[in-house]
Amino acid sequence: MAKHDSALGLATAPFANAVRVADHLRPVQPVTLLRPHAARRAARFFVENFPGTSMYAVKANPSPDLLQILWHSGITHYDVASIGEVRLVARTLPDATLCFMHPVKAEEAIAEAYFTHGVRTFSLDTIEELEKIVRATNAADDLTLCVRLRVSSDLSKLSLAAKFGAAPGETKELLFAARQAADALGICFHVGSQAMSPDAYAQAMERVRAAIVEAAVTVDVIDVGGGFPSAYPGMEPPPLERYFDVIHRAFEDLPISYSAELWAEPGRALCAEYSSLIVRVEQRRGDELYINDGAYGALFDAAHVGWRFPVELLREPESRARDLEFSFYGPTCDDLDHMAGPFLLPADTQAGDYIEVGMLGAYGCAMRTAFNGFGAEQAVIVEDAPMATLYDEAADETRDNVVRLGARG
Numbered sequence: 001m002a003k004h005d006s007a008l009g010l011a012t013a014p015f016a017n018a019v020r021v022a023d024h025l026r027p028v029q030p031v032t033l034l035r036p037h038a039a040r041r042a043a044r045f046f047v048e049n050f051p052g053t054s055m056y057a058v059k060a061n062p063s064p065d066l067l068q069i070l071w072h073s074g075i076t077h078y079d080v081a082s083i084g085e086v087r088l089v090a091r092t093l094p095d096a097t098l099c100f101m102h103p104v105k106a107e108e109a110i111a112e113a114y115f116t117h118g119v120r121t122f123s124l125d126t127i128e129e130l131e132k133i134v135r136a137t138n139a140a141d142d143l144t145l146c147v148r149l150r151v152s153s154d155l156s157k158l159s160l161a162a163k164f165g166a167a168p169g170e171t172k173e174l175l176f177a178a179r180q181a182a183d184a185l186g187i188c189f190h191v192g193s194q195a196m197s198p199d200a201y202a203q204a205m206e207r208v209r210a211a212i213v214e215a216a217v218t219v220d221v222i223d224v225g226g227g228f229p230s231a232y233p234g235m236e237p238p239p240l241e242r243y244f245d246v247i248h249r250a251f252e253d254l255p256i257s258y259s260a261e262l263w264a265e266p267g268r269a270l271c272a273e274y275s276s277l278i279v280r281v282e283q284r285r286g287d288e289l290y291i292n293d294g295a296y297g298a299l300f301d302a303a304h305v306g307w308r309f310p311v312e313l314l315r316e317p318e319s320r321a322r323d324l325e326f327s328f329y330g331p332t333c334d335d336l337d338h339m340a341g342p343f344l345l346p347a348d349t350q351a352g353d354y355i356e357v358g359m360l361g362a363y364g365c366a367m368r369t370a371f372n373g374f375g376a377e378q379a380v381i382v383e384d385a386p387m388a389t390l391y392d393e394a395a396d397e398t399r400d401n402v403v404r405l406g407a408r409g
């Protein structure tokens, strides 16, 4: 059976694991490894455990294959942030519900989303955006308008606190105005990506409470946004159930009607485990490895925000050398194509070796460019477990070094 990733366009039969791929293909270019079973498991987990509606934040990984996997695993709602994402999801999943959750949109994009693609939910954080939505939809009477509040990103690894969100002094007027224009009124926020503590959501919900009390409006939707974490070296969050418990309790405590809905917009947590990358070491200089993917490829976050993705040397028999801390240079000519890591690999790692860089399903493959003529061209499906997981399931015994954070209390 041939399976393929349509975004990358190449087909091969599934492989047992990354070592087999490296052995079999000896690839000159990086190879993307896809784990549909991991995305399915994450989606099922959210569908079954999140106490509300989980909408996938498409920006984290817009692969049409992934969208199909999530849809068939029960994810029916999609957070889209551009007209390109609206068109992509409308084309790929015609029956999906799309919510346009970027607070600053082109007026033409709003009109196309509303009139051509049936989008009814929009977010906003200013009166100007509200007026724009009203204009672009000809003052439609079936809108769900979500006012985005500015909340702290202090408990998260990547801040989203600066750019968007109405500040406390602005929310009363905005909620009141949005209530007049909306069929359903929502409040949304984003606690920052990779929130390392459920308290991030508890604090944000306090902000929501204050805003509702101050504006004295009826609120129909509470959308707690994204931020749900995944597992990376040095970033081992509590189990997701704890996040869900905190959110559920805070939601139940809000002064809203009993029929109000709870939504979330997970990106990273739904797709981080979906893919990884095989790279080749082209040269070693001391503890610097010159590899064939980097800042302009799938490793943007490793270069630009110092994200430490897990790595593994793909060699058989396994190296017995002790681990050493390495940094990586990517393939382009730029100095900034550098990933400080540190990445722990056997001390005898050398040119010609293949390395798997794990947990690149979110904000990894999605960031790839073809700058300087480099990039991954091939994608294959592998059947082993991802290098780390937050979804504890005995089913994944195929990899003995997998980190199972979900099991911890």
Ligand SMILES: Cc1ncc(COP(=O)(O)O)c(C=O)c1O
Pocket (backbone or CB within 6 Å): 057, 059, 060, 079, 101, 102, 160, 190, 192, 193, 194, 225, 226, 227, 228, 265, 266, 267, 268, 269, 362
């Ligand atoms: C509005 C919105 N929702 C959801 C997300 C997804 O966030 P995460 O991947 O941290 O879950 C983002 C990420 O930037 C966002 O901007």
